[in-house]
Amino acid sequence: MNSNDSSTSLIMIFGATGDLAKRKLYPSLYHLYKKGKLADHFAVIGTARRPWSHEEFRENIKDSIHSFVGADEQIDDFSSHFYYQPHDVTDSDSYIQLKTLAEELDTKYSLQGNRIFYLAMAPEFFGTIADHLKADGLTDTTGFKRLVIEKPFGHDLESAEQLNAQIRQSFPEEEIYRIDHYLGKAMVQNIEVIRFANAFFEPLWNNRYISNIQITSSEKLGVEERARYYETSGALRDMVQNHMLQMLALLAMEPPIRLTTDEIRSEKVKVFRALRPIEGNEVNEYFVRGQYGPGTIDKNEVVGYRDEMNVDPDSQTETFVAGKLMIDNFRWAGGVPFYIRTGKRMTTKSTKIVIQFKDIPMNLYNNNEQLQPNLLVIHIQPDEGITLHLNAKKSGQNMQTNPVKLNFSNEGSNGINTPEAYEKLLYDCLHGDATNFTHWDEVALSWKFVDKISEVWEQTNSEIPKYASGTMGPEEAEKLIENDGFFWWNLNDLDVENCD
Ligand code: NAD
Helix, strand or coil: CCCCCCCCEEEEEECCCCHHHHHHHHHHHHHHHHCCCCCCCEEEEEEECCCCCHHHHHHHHHHHHHHHCCCCCCHHHHHCCEEEEECCCCCHHHHHHHHHHHHHHHHHCCCCCCEEEEECCCHHHHHHHHHHHHHCCCCCCCCCEEEEECCCCCCCHHHHHHHHHHHHCCCCHHHEEECCHHHHCHHHHHHHHHHHCCCCCHHHCCCCCEEEEEEEEECCCCCHHHHHHHHCCHHHHHHHHHHHHHHHHHHHCCCCCCCCHHHHHHHHHHHHHHECCCCCCHHHHHEEEEEEEEEEECCEEECCHHHCCCCCCCCCCCCEEEEEECECCCCCCCCCCEEEEEECCCCCCEEEEEEEECCCCCCCCCCCCCCCCCEEEEEEECCCEEEEEEEEECCCCCCCEEEEEEEEEHHHHHCCCCCCHHHHHHHHHHCCCCCCCCCHHHHHHHHHHHHHHHHHHHHCCCCCCEEEECCCCCHHHHHHHHCCCCCCCCHHHHCHHHCC
């Protein structure tokens, strides 16, 4: 095996007792193991503050697989690859002990010096850990080394630049894998395939034929236990700066000259560079924020955001954002709005992209109320698939039209659930494929765009608009799109199971 064999690696998880590790990372590693993508030559070192033994850690791994995968096949073999090291992220001695254990495991499992450092910890520790990994010799290795960083990458452009400068002291850009787990989702990865592998979409994918694009990511859940973090973040930083803008980039970018990491990233960066900056007075014209009040979700009464645990009773934090984004390049100039909408405590849990095509120039069936615009709907989650909305003739003697939906369900086609985003991303990282991770240039440009909006909101004295829990956001979000002569498509009506 050569030293770049990706299934050969030591994976160090910082924050191994945390929620992300338990819910996502261990189940994903287990799936990879079961599929033979991780064979004998891998080991995992978990680190966190708790003084666990290797055995206690393995019991926790088994619990996690039991709870989140519901299986126990080969579980003893799998968990035997896991080791635990109590760790204080600020203390060099901890890293020196970690290095000794890493070297032992390197020999025991023939890992060829390959190392992945996964930072599943609070972001304030990212820079410190990266510093220590280099200073205490963990990056002195003959194999590959890769640093995986969870979101959020900074709080604004300035803090992101500081963090990046710090990390770059220890790792070059090509060794940094910034996670945006939306990029691991099957249907987000499908956007490029739908666009660039189908002869009938690409010619229409421009300002001449598309009237608007709507990207919605709605949650039914409230802030739950995340209030401390969320109060300093809000929906703009938590969802728009990363996931929503990444989906927009994939929808708007030019075809890359080939499917390599650099070429795809370069096309996405061009989209961010072409994003029309929204600043000053324009912010209130192009963006709407909101905060959930009390309401009803699934017939249960729920409290408003300000009454949630650890939330300031006068909080101005937005739990909802809607925006209109314009891309000033040859493909999109002239007015194809990209509307985005994301929030908590909304009517439904759903991430969908609706591409609405322009009406045909001369409509012979204009007197027919049923005639609908053509839509391409990309269902990201929880259902995965594609629906194409067309008009066809109603059966019978007359020439009445009927809306019909051509439907592809991704889950149904494979007969199994598609792999969890983290499984794909871990696999890519093991293979050294950084395409579905965000490059620094993308992060910087997205912060630059988003900072202009938050600056205005932070200086606004007026009360943040409220929406009742269980609704699709404040009235202002409806007006934002109605002013352009459009409306938000009802996500429940578009669901795959509601298709004819
Ligand atoms: P968590 O609070 O559940 O876990 C934090 C981990 O860090 C624990 O293992 C804890 O022991 C360890 N830790 C904290 N301080 C330490 C110290 N001083 N020294 C050593 N270890 C220390 O957090 P989480 O929810 O697992 O999130 C981890 C990261 O992943 C965060 O950056 C978060 O934003 C990101 N993230 C989490 C989720 C999720 O679903 N939980 C989703 C997306 C991103």
